[in-house]
Amino acid sequence: MTDEARTTDDGTATDDATIGRPGRMERFGMHLVLIARLYRRLLDQALHGHGLSEARALPLRYLARLGDGTRQGRLAEVMNLEGPTLVRVIDQLVADGHVERVEDSDDRRARLVRLTPTGRELAERLGGDLTTLREGIFRGVADTDLAVTLKVMAQVEANLRDAAPGRMRAP
The missing domain is CATH 1.10.287 (Helix Hairpins)
Known part of the structure; x- marks a missing residue:
């Protein structure tokens, strides 16, 4: 050959x-x-098509998934972002009327971010469009193959998160 x-x-x-x-x-x-x-x-x-960038769309989707009222620090952690980076994006989403900051009733020093009704509607429309997009992307991929791929990707992600420069371990 x-x-x-x-x-x-x-x-x-x-x-x-x-x-x-x-x-x-x-x-x-x-x-x-x-x-x-x-x-x-x-x-x-x-x-x-929704007038959004990835930086602004992802917090909307995460907030929709995490539920009503999430601390900014928790949102930054889940999104793997630095706090100051997320603060700027949240500021933009607040200015657009999609997100609001409210006092945490459990800790008056802390602030929660949550979707406004307009933001929730946008997040839902966006979610539907992204589902349609993903259905096209994964057309022809069996559920079992997707499950195995997700398992592999999760392990690779964990390995990447554990790896610091100079610390990558051989198997």
Whole structure:
């Protein structure tokens, strides 16, 4: 078998039996980067239709998922953002009338952020559009394959979170 028979146009091997684990890991990384770019492009187009950027849409979706009244620190943690970065985005969402800050009845020093009725409506419309987008993206992917992929992605994410420069451990 020639090299050309075992590679794609970009040089990626197509025969898993010949590339081994290192090759599969490299392919995974290459696919991950490409998929992230393509997904972001589609996501940006969908969000643009609602007059939103990704930075402004994600807090809306997280707040809709987390329920009514979430501390900003908790929202930043869940979104894996620095607090000051999230504060600026929340300020914009407040100015747009999508989010409001309210006093936490359990701790008067703390502030909660929650969706306004307008923000909740926008988050729901956005959620429907994103569901439609994802249904198209995952067309032809069996639920069992998606479940395995999610398990793998969760482990890779955990490994990345554990990895600090110079601390990456070999298996």
